[in-house]
Amino acid sequence: MTMADDDDDFLFQDEDDEDDSDEGSELVPGLAPWQVLIVDDDPEVHAMTRLVMRKFAFQGRGLAFISAYSAAEALTVMRGDHDIAMILLDVVMESDDAGLKLVPQIRDELGNRAVRIILRTGQPGQAPEDDVIAGYDVNDYKAKTELTARKLVTATITALRAYHHIRTLERSCQGMERVAGLGLCQMALSGSSAAAGAALDQMAEVLEQPADGLFCVIYGTDRLSARILAGRGRYQDTAGHPLATVADTGPLATALRAPGELRHEFTDDAMTLVWPLAAQSSGQQAGAVAMLHLHLVRPLDEIARRLALLMMMRIADALVTAWALEQVRDPT
Known part of the structure; x- marks a missing residue:
């Protein structure tokens, strides 16, 4: 891992010390949680993500986290039957661009266009935002030094809302095909x-x-x-x-x-x-x-x-x- 340890010191600090749950949202008993895949080779990032998002709820559903510590492990998870709505993806893992290489594997090899992918990097200079957004089918890009708890909540709500709309459209099309x-x-x-x-x-x-x-x-x-x-x-x-x-x-x-x-x-x-x-x-x-x-x-x-x-x-x-x-x- 080439990312400096100091990069994660800023991860999830909340400048306003605000509540980290979705505003006005409450968990509804019986509703399945949103599946979120954390892909990062630093166990502390997994632990902090779970801690920060422990009270999160959107559309009455909480979060269920799945952890992968390499791009290869994440690809194995994505090949499974998990209805994963969002991926929090580190760029630098087993190689300097392991996270970037995973994106086309998910989109093209697996044909998964619905899952929302948020890139998180401790070295934004190594993978410039403009180049990443233009060259890879990702939905958001965050430097770990700027990713506060509140910004993570906001990014998650945006991602889950988009995923819900995509899945609703897919279900509608599939249902019409079955009726026909x-x-x-x-x-x-x-x-x-x-x-x-x-x-x-x-x-x-x-x-x-x-x-x-x-x-x-x-x-x-x-x-x-x-x-x-x-x-x-x-x-x-x-x-x-x-x-x-x-x-x-x-x-x-x-x-x-x-x-x-x-x-x-x-x-x-x-x-x-x-x-x-x-x-x-x-x-x-x-x-x-x-x-x-x-x-x-x-x-x-x-x-x-x-x-x-x-x-x-x-x-x-x-x-x-x-x-x-x-x-x-x-x-x-």
Whole structure:
């Protein structure tokens, strides 16, 4: 290591002695922490980073640190399954430019464009900021002599906010691709009951939730008399039974007993989606409404809710097609 020991004496000193936690942010129990990788050959830097950021919270989530003491070790970590949001990366480690060489390995070799990389160096003259920012895909550059606790907090908030936006966009694109790739024609050809079961399975898969719910079609105002077309999880053996046998308590009962028209309901642990069916063209009773109820192990964010609604619309179309095919096969 060629970096002088004195360089780290300034690391994380806080000129105003301010609190090192995110302003106005509190940890929310149950939310997974942000994963942060510290890459530095000085154990004291790891210890000080953890100490300074121990109270940090952003969007209700704290930090979970992973330590690597060389660029090679960091690359091994990045090849794993860790959802790492940010890397605090030293420049000088096993070689004078080990940290810089790691950047294209992460971006190009691993194809990871989402993780935010903050370079920290004790020798800014050896790796000038303008050259580094222009030549390497990094998101921030800090000399250790200027990196106070407050500046580290600010840089971390900026990095995590950007990472969150990138991951949200990625999830939206991936979700749209999965919805577009659903086997809706196959669902329709398999019949209405099988289509209902497939709808539950595929909805759970797209939302990355357990398949634990039911699907039914409701006619008229007597909602509890509607019969379940398919069930999964706790409703596994309920197909053919009326809703009244399972909808006595909980969010499903709330949705069914609400006055007026059925509407979408989202809670932290369940969702109920409804969609009107073009029943007149399928030989079914007019005014039919498809309803899908799914229990959740974690709340859905706005993107997941929009994907669920888009998928429900397509499922309803597949169900109407299944009804029409059944009419053709058995017109009686």
